[in-house]
Amino acid sequence: xxxxxxxxxxxxxxxxxxxxxxxxxxxxxxxxxxxxxxxxxxxxxxxxxxxxxxxxxxxxxxxxxxxxxxxxxxxxxxxxxxxxxxxxxxxxxxxxxxxxxxxxxxxxxxxxxxxxxxxxxxxxxxxxxxxxxxxxxxxxxxxxxxxxxxxxxxxxxxxxxxxxxxxxxxxxxxxxxxxxxxxxxxxxxxxxxxxxxxxxxxxxxxxxxxxxxxxxxxxxxxxxxxxxxxxxxxxxxxxxxxxxxxxxxxxxxxxxxxxxxxxxxxxxxxxxxxxxxxxxxxxxxxxxxxxxxxxxxxxxxxxxxxxxxxxxxxxxx
Amino acid sequence: xxxxxxxxxxxxxxxxxxxxxxxxxxxxxxxxxxxxxxxxxxxxxxxxxxxxxxxxxxxxxxxxxxxxxxxxxxxxxxxxxxxxxxxxxxxxxxxxxxxxxxxxxxxxxxxxxxxxxxxxxxxxxxxxxxxxxxxxxxxxxxxxxxxxxxxxxxxxxxxxxxxxxxxxxxxxxxxxxxxxxxxxxxxxxxxxxxxxxxxxxxxxxxxxxxxxxxxxxxxxxxxxxxxxxxxxxxxxxxxxxxxxxxxxxxxxxxxxxxxxxxxxxxxxxxxxxxxxxxxxxxxxxxxxxxxxxx
Numbered sequence: 001x002x003x004x005x006x007x008x009x010x011x012x013x014x015x016x017x018x019x020x021x022x023x024x025x026x027x028x029x030x031x032x033x034x035x036x037x038x039x040x041x042x043x044x045x046x047x048x049x050x051x052x053x054x055x056x057x058x059x060x061x062x063x064x065x066x067x068x069x070x071x072x073x074x075x076x077x078x079x080x081x082x083x084x085x086x087x088x089x090x091x092x093x094x095x096x097x098x099x100x101x102x103x104x105x106x107x108x109x110x111x112x113x114x115x116x117x118x119x120x121x122x123x124x125x126x127x128x129x130x131x132x133x134x135x136x137x138x139x140x141x142x143x144x145x146x147x148x149x150x151x152x153x154x155x156x157x158x159x160x161x162x163x164x165x166x167x168x169x170x171x172x173x174x175x176x177x178x179x180x181x182x183x184x185x186x187x188x189x190x191x192x193x194x195x196x197x198x199x200x201x202x203x204x205x206x207x208x209x210x211x212x213x214x215x216x217x218x219x220x221x222x223x224x225x226x227x228x229x230x231x232x233x234x235x236x237x238x239x240x241x242x243x244x245x246x247x248x249x250x251x252x253x254x255x256x257x258x259x260x261x262x263x264x265x266x267x268x269x270x271x272x273x274x275x276x277x278x279x280x281x282x283x284x285x286x287x288x289x290x291x292x293x294x295x296x297x298x299x300x301x302x303x304x305x306x307x308x309x310x311x312x313x314x315x316x317x
Numbered sequence: 318x319x320x321x322x323x324x325x326x327x328x329x330x331x332x333x334x335x336x337x338x339x340x341x342x343x344x345x346x347x348x349x350x351x352x353x354x355x356x357x358x359x360x361x362x363x364x365x366x367x368x369x370x371x372x373x374x375x376x377x378x379x380x381x382x383x384x385x386x387x388x389x390x391x392x393x394x395x396x397x398x399x400x401x402x403x404x405x406x407x408x409x410x411x412x413x414x415x416x417x418x419x420x421x422x423x424x425x426x427x428x429x430x431x432x433x434x435x436x437x438x439x440x441x442x443x444x445x446x447x448x449x450x451x452x453x454x455x456x457x458x459x460x461x462x463x464x465x466x467x468x469x470x471x472x473x474x475x476x477x478x479x480x481x482x483x484x485x486x487x488x489x490x491x492x493x494x495x496x497x498x499x500x501x502x503x504x505x506x507x508x509x510x511x512x513x514x515x516x517x518x519x520x521x522x523x524x525x526x527x528x529x530x531x532x533x534x535x536x537x538x539x540x541x542x543x544x545x546x547x548x549x550x551x552x553x554x555x556x557x558x559x560x561x562x563x564x565x566x567x568x569x570x571x572x573x574x575x576x577x578x579x580x581x582x583x584x585x586x587x588x589x590x591x592x593x594x595x596x597x598x599x600x601x602x603x604x605x606x607x608x609x610x611x
Contacts, residue, residue: 028506039416049472111347140530141533145358145565240441299440
């Protein structure tokens with residue numbers, strides 16, 4: 001710290017004061033020089049995280065593919081990691097992941113988009129002020145709570161209508177996952193639609209179009225890139241979702257199209273293997289990383305597509 | 318030129334207007350569907366769980382008998398976990414945001430870091446769990462203690478904190494920092510005494526919201542391997558621990574064998590949701606009360 005105290009009037013020495021000030025400044029200057037590099041080190045942590053993820057996944061995945069041929073993994077329809085003659089086909093897991101994500105999107109895409117249309121085109125400001133925070137609340141509910149709800153409420157409810165439904169099945173977590181994704185799609189699509197300039201709506205209305213026609217033929221085409229991006233992000237979210245499917249879809253490694261059956265997703269497999277204390281160094285242990293790598297690549301590609309879509313096809317006004 | 322067929326025209330207009338009204342109500346139903354679902358979920362959880370929420374449940378230890386089980390251990394575990402996550406994410410998150418907004422020259426490096434951060438935000442939480450399991454639990458050999466879980470969780474929510482802090486810093490108008498520079502303050506002095514205090518409400522709001530994400534997150538901790546066993550209350554960040562979502566997870570799984578566990582899970586969900594509600598309300602209050610609009 002600099003000493004601002006002024007010496008007694010009879011022996012004011014300007015030289016001393018200047019010296020003192022300069023000493024303070026040199027410390028300050030040193031801090032000033034050090035801070036940027038210190039902050040740069042902190043900022044590089046996020047890059048390190050990415051490097052860490054890729055390095056961990058890659059190194060162990062390479063080890064896995066030394067034991068299990070690449071093609072067997074990606075074309076195998078049987079996954080029996082713990083049997084006498086273990087088989088490591090990832091297709092049952094992919095099936096589970098894709099099926100649950102498709103069910104989720106079948107719920108989330110139409111409802112989310114229509115909710116977004118309502119909020120952006122129809123709702124009065126007061127309604128919007130209430131509905132948007134509630135949707136945010138829905139997005140803030142922990143996924144484990146959704147899992148509990150799917151397992152103890154939605155599945156028993158669905159079984160009233162579909163008697164053949166198993167206690168753990170892919171349908172119920174898929175539906176609940178869809179509800180979980182609605183807020184995300186609604187809010188992203190609404191952002192895209194709100195950014196369509198009003199002059200375009202007014203132009204169409206002036207030509208005699210009804211509100212629905214304005215929405216369908218002007219607003220949605222103009223906001224399409226943002227809407228598609230929100231769908232893709234929704235899929236990515238569904239692929240990475242873990243707890244709902246782990247709880248409500250069980251751990252049967254089924255390769256089937258039957259939605260009433262238990263199917264395991266990639267994420268649920270990771271939970272099962274890590275929970276089962278697979279011995280470090282066993283093939284099962286390495287399969288964990290191969291599956292995680294597949295999952296990582298899937299979601300990464302989805303996110304990149306979403307970014308590319310919203311960047312490339314955005315219409316500028 | 319063909320004349321307009323009046324009848325046909327009227328019919329078509331009527332149809333268009335009907336479609337318009339009809340679709341409006343469908344859009345409205347979709348928007349309120351979320352509200353409806355949330356209500357059903359809350360009713361289900363509360364009716365199933367409220368009977369189990371009592372003093373003994375809140376302050377008791379885990380037990381093998383459902384009627385004697387308590388969740389104090391999980392509450393304390395969540396608390397200790399936050400004690401690791403909050404400082405780490407604030408420090409690293411705000412530091413990164415300051416670097417990106419104030420120091421780094423806009424260019425390839427910044428856009429690379431920025432892209433990297435938004436990609437990290439899209440990585441599934443379970444992948445962070447695997448990272449934590451490999452790096453913190455195995456390589457650094459910490460074991461499944463609070464510190465390992467906390468660091469994993471910190472990495473998970475870091476992108477959110479960084480982005481929120483960046484937005485908060487960016488929203489500080491130039492004239493504030495220019496006034497500070499004009500008075501002879503250095504860059505760091507300006508950041509320390511002008512920008513950070515002004516951006517603090519925004520930063521805190523983002524940080525609290527991301528903390529509430531961390532409190533509810535389960536997947537990374539499942540992967541790290543939080544035991545379902547009865548463990549003593551955690552007393553430091555080096556102890557083994559369990560958290561509320563983990564307890565919900567185990568009890569939900571147990572519910573298929575013993576029905577009472579469903580009540581315990583629901584009761585724990587009530588506690589978790591109340592905690593989240595308090596956190597989020599705090600964030601909203603901070604945002605509304607302290608955020609100045611320039």
